[in-house]
Amino acid sequence: MNENIGQLETRNDLQVGRPVLRHEDERLLAGTARFVADIRLPDMREVAFVRSPVAFGKLSPVEIPADAGPDSVWTAERLAHRVLPICATLNRPGFHVTEQPILARGKVRHVGELIAAVVASSRAEAEDLAETIVPGIESLPAVSDPEAALDEGAPRLHDAWEDNVYLSSGRTIGPFDEAVARAEVAVTRDFRMARVLPLPMETRGCVAGFDRGSGILTLYLSTQRPHLIRTMLAEQLVGIEESRIRVIAPEIGGAFGGKSNLYPEEVALAAMAMELPFPIRWIEDRYEHFLSASQSRQHVQRLTAYAMRTGELLAIDARFLVDGGAYSMRTSTAVVEAGMAAAVLPGPYRLGAYRFETVTVATNKMGVGPYRGVGRPAAVFAMERMMHETAVAIGMEPHAFRARNMIDASEHPYVSVSGLRYDSGDYKTLLSDAVEAMDVASVRAAQRLVTAGDRRLIGVGFGCYTEQTAHGAEEWHRRGSPFEYGFESARIRIDPSGSVLVTTGIKSQGQGLETTLAQIAADALGLPHEHVHIRHGDTELCPYGLGTIASRSLVMAGGAVEGAATRLAGKIRAIAAANLGCGPEDIRLQDGTATGPFGNLSFAKIARIAYLELNALPPDIEPGLEVSYNYRPPVESGTYSSGVHGARVAVDVDTGEVELLDYVVAEDCGRIVNPMIVDGQIIGGAAQGIGQALYEELRYDETGQPRTVTLADYLIPGAVEVPRIALRHRETLSPFTVFGAKGLGEGGAIAPPAAIANAVSDALRRYGVDVRSIPIRPRDLWTALRDKSFAEMEP
């Protein structure tokens, strides 16, 4: 439903904007796509890791079994000359760096930490051998709760630190004290959000081989950032230059942020491969994934909202305590979550004053990294719960309270209270789209008739967000990131036969970028998208790029592809014009043909001229038909997508069970390149968010033992749990990007915890119960409802 698509400049020959079927599907549906676990090299052996069974302890040097073969057991001592520990840095004052050994030495700091690696001819044999190695560990009291980590006298994870704090920061912006003094209403809430993880269906994995003859190390790796991993490997490994490292990210079975950081397993395999005469492979099993793939989003929050009875929101006071785990991952660091949450909290609202404090602590748990939305699901949950509860306290309809405080479309570009520069967006329209789709009036009518005897109560709730996407160097610099994701690359070559090969530095993990980028290139070149072949994920084949994270690829790689294609189109025109006796401006490119007033030439013919028939090529035109282009956005603060999610739920008062009845996403990601893929990204993201809202939770006991280590303990939603999701699209173009596109990969996952928690709170209003923690467990609701009674009048 693209209601305002008519406003856009639409040409009916454009391929951007069409639901083009995906180029990548055929190989996936045939079963011939090759994922990392499908890579087999001659004489390849298998690796299994010995991991720490305890959360915190003193580790004695590993004893190698007497009957183990010479190349079969690898310890920290044995790798010491080859690798450096991982030290993720952040250019921010007060940030504490962790030193993470590739294989543990001296101490272990979380269950699953690598202690040794073993090599055998099959995975089963490697696992057998790994089991015979029992590490000598003297257990230490562990910290598994973020609040306990702050206690005086809490065990300290890192000896060089004075406490367990990675970074604490805070700011007061605007006339906060005056706002507090003026406010007629103040609402305070404590919230908790459980740890979750991205959990792609494909686990991590790595195949590493070293060619002694050429000195080239090749890694097949399930990663989102092949070039950056290569750059980091060159820093982590001793004795190899970056130019001799090749990283190939084959087909990736989902990532969602979980395959962006550099992992110690990857460094270990690379280092071992350099010492071994055969290639090696490690494929993570699901149990290992729960122990050692990056985790996310664990928050303890305290929020206070200050408002006037008229519905004016004056100020927000926020405190975020984030559990950062044992080690900072490279390059997200442990503080990725807190910093983002504080910055994005104000969302689509006009807010005069804002005070925040963030603290990220170290605990004896796996480290944290980005997961689709980074910081935003938690910030939006906090903010939108407060919008809901403040509206209730004032006695206003929550969506009306939101609309009252939302930034108007005409105010853009708008600088938020936290300093983010929103480029464009129409938040109020999105909200009214969602309100209409949820039919709030009918929910209210039904709620008025509810009596104490009704055991199944319905409620409606919303979650609104703005989403910074495709931010450039300026923004990453501001955050203190050692890598600034400032550009993306594309190289386009038209071969003598006329077919088009595009290589780019990003890495698709299921987003369909081979299709959307082909659409963009096809429009700029003037040929059908089917003839554009996109390759990515190989550092030797593709130009240097930063990879696929932070909803950047469509805008950034799209910009690069468009830039390269436009330049190549210029060259095609020049060659055609010289051969057709007209000016380049007279040439029209369409369907792979350059047409001038006096004749036409196919791209294949032009390419032949450029490569093989130079007689027909004017000497002032460089031979070949290949262009490289690096796109750096003209405005580096990012482009902002936005959305409003609406949920309608029924809550069983006797069991605390929540049923999700209806779900709508009203969203705006600027120009839509492929509506089918956009819908898929939003629905898929929303399903993950629904999982977080209702089911997903990584549990640890007080000794730091993970309690959720299989897919039977950690519940991700299945087809029954995810309702049909209704979509409403708006297209407010970005003034800053190529053809007005905005990123959208993460949006779907941001708002479900907020919308669903608000709907449940709405349903239980007569009982005075509201949601304080995510996931919304039946047990928690049941406990909260137990000693509450039904209010005959609406409160």
Added chain:
Amino acid sequence: MTHQEITLTVNGCRLSAEVERRLSLADLLREEFGLTGTHLGCEHGVCGACTVLVDGVPSRSCLMLACASEGRHVVTIEGMRGPVADALREAFRESHALQCGFCTPGMLATAIDLIARKRASSEDEIRRELAGNLCRCTGYQGLVDAILSVGKRTDL
């Protein structure tokens, strides 16, 4: 005896192998026969990515021992052919039923079975029947739509 000689039919070909008794069917298919279209998402029987058809019945190849496939007919994604499989592939593509494609082999196997058992006539029914196959990318909507569109066809 830790090894056993077995013979089975895979995608229409009779194959023999000397296998370790503890070897799973999935590892036999992937590592011995090179049929890597069958994917392993959990290796503990929950995700359904490894689902193949054994004598026409969807089976978790991560839980089934290779030895237990002696004399059976196994069909993996590489061998899913015929009008129903073709129709499903087309529908998967048109309904955007896959993103990363990792769950797809198991989804196809399950979907072929649903069509064969005539259990694809309504959205609710398909959702219930898909309960044993997890997908982290699509939110299932495209999958449900794809299977429903094939389930409604009367010409298959």
